[in-house]
Amino acid sequence: MATTPGYRLDDLAPADGGAPTAETHDDAFASKLSREADIVIGVYLILIGTGSVLGNGRVLWLSYRNWAKLRPVELFVVSLAVTDVGISLFGYPFAATSSLLGRWSFGSAGCTWYGFTGFFFGTASIANMALMSIMRFMIVYKKYPGPYPTRPQTYVIIAIAWLYGLFWACAPLAGWSRYHVEPFGLSCTVDWGGFSRGAAGMSFILCLLVFCVALPVTAVVASFAGIFVIYRHAKKGVVTHLQNNPTMSKKRKKMERALTLTALAVCGGFLLAWLPYAVVGLWSAVAGVDAVPLALASAAPLFAKSSSLWNPIIYLGTNNRFRLNMCACLAKELRTQTAVHAQQLEMPARLSPRGPLALNLPAAADPQALNPPSTAGPQPDAALQTSHIL
Known part of the structure; x- marks a missing residue:
């Protein structure tokens, strides 16, 4: 795809002093990084996207095979895997291609699509994590073995998380702020710089920070802090209605701790990855896009x-159950392939209606064993015995 020569954005600043935009200057879509950095970013995105699709695809495949056994927390993990696969398939290819070409190469419409998909899947992810954390707290707070939500209830909660992400992702499409190219010119996101350009942009950024960052993060942190406090006090005794079955109590307690550890690790990893980006976005919104160092912004x-x-x-x-299921599936595939290969090796050779008898016999077969000589009476000529096959 043809590109236009790059110029500095400072040289293309509008006469009224406003910030340059992708709609007024195509150069806003040009990379502000070195050519080597563009290639490194492109390769990085290809590796991240491929690894995400393969890893999360494996999670989805194993979940499909064991769908009836999945617990509510695991259903949330499936939902998170869908968001990861979605952004890897519908977002990363655009950014990776643009990085390798040295500029955003899909125009304003592609910029809007990329910003929408990234914001939608990202907000749906953090909403899923917030609701998953609250559910874990409620289960632990009711003490073992507090009843799980039913499957229909879990589906409704997950659907709420997805609708929450869809609402906020559609807001810029409806005119409340917009999606805009990022400062380094290779991808698009919400217009953080709109905070200082008008009331609409300012209100959207403030609502984004409150409802898409602060509240979900607070819910996650508060839920797991409450779980930690409950676990510390839970060491003093066993739940009353399980006193008659202490073995089951220990088993359930171990399972609940493992599920909580899974939820904590997933939420912690997501927050660790996205909070620096939220801080940089807030910095660029308050101090201006140009105030953030380009290396940090990228x-x-x-x-x-x-x-x-x-x-x-x-x-x-x-x-542990995921690992066991994964190993069992791999072992089953290996056994199946081995059985098919062995069956192919043991399959007897097909007889040819035209070939001589000697060529139709298996290699290990003895012609004399197949036609043992009779001890009674004279033996007929061998040609007469096989003449009906010739």
């Missing part, structure tokens, strides 16, 4: 994108 979103690769690794490391 590194923060790239680090946030790595979160799509973490979840399958975390889930594999903290969930």
Whole structure:
């Protein structure tokens, strides 16, 4: 795809002093990084996207095979895997291609699409994590073995998380702020710089920080802090209605701790990846886009994108049942392939209606054994015995 020569944005600043935009100057879509950095970023995004699709695809496949046995927390992990696969398939290819070409190469419409998909899947992810954390707290707070929500209830909660992400992702499309190219020119996101350009941009950024960052993060941190306090007090005794079955109590307690560890690791990994990006976004909104160092403005979103690769690794490391199912599936595939190969080796050779008898016999077969000589009476000529086959 043809590109236009790059110029400094300072040289193309509008006469009224406003910030240059992608709509007024195509150069806003040009990379502000070195050519070597563009290639490194492109390769990085390809590796992250491929690893995310393979890892999360494996999670989805194993979940499908064991769908009836999945617990509510694991259903949330499946939902998170869908968001990771979604952004890897519908977002990263655009950014990776643009990085390799040295500029955003899909125009304003592609910029809007990329910003929408990234914001939608990201907000849906953090909403899923917040609701998953609250659910874990409620289960632990009711003490073992507090009843799980039913499957329909869990589906409704997950659907709420997805609708929450869809609402905020559609807001810029409806005219409340917009999606805009990022400062380094290779991807797009919400217009953080709109905070200082008008009331609409300012209100959207403030609401984004409150409802898409502060509240979900507070819910996650508060839920797991409450779980930690409950676990510390739970060492003093066993739940009254399980006193008659202490073995089951220990088993359930171990399972609940493992599920909580999985939820904590998934939420912690996501927040660790995305909070630096939120801080950089707030910095650019308050101080201006040009106030953020270019290296930091480009590194923060790239680090946030790595979160799509973490979840399958975390889930594999903290969930014993997932590891066992994965090993069982791999072992079953290996046994199946071995059985098919052995069957092919043991399959007898097909007889040819035209070939001589000697060529139709198996290699290990003895012609004399197949036609043993009779001890009674004279033996007929061998040609007469096989003449009906010739």
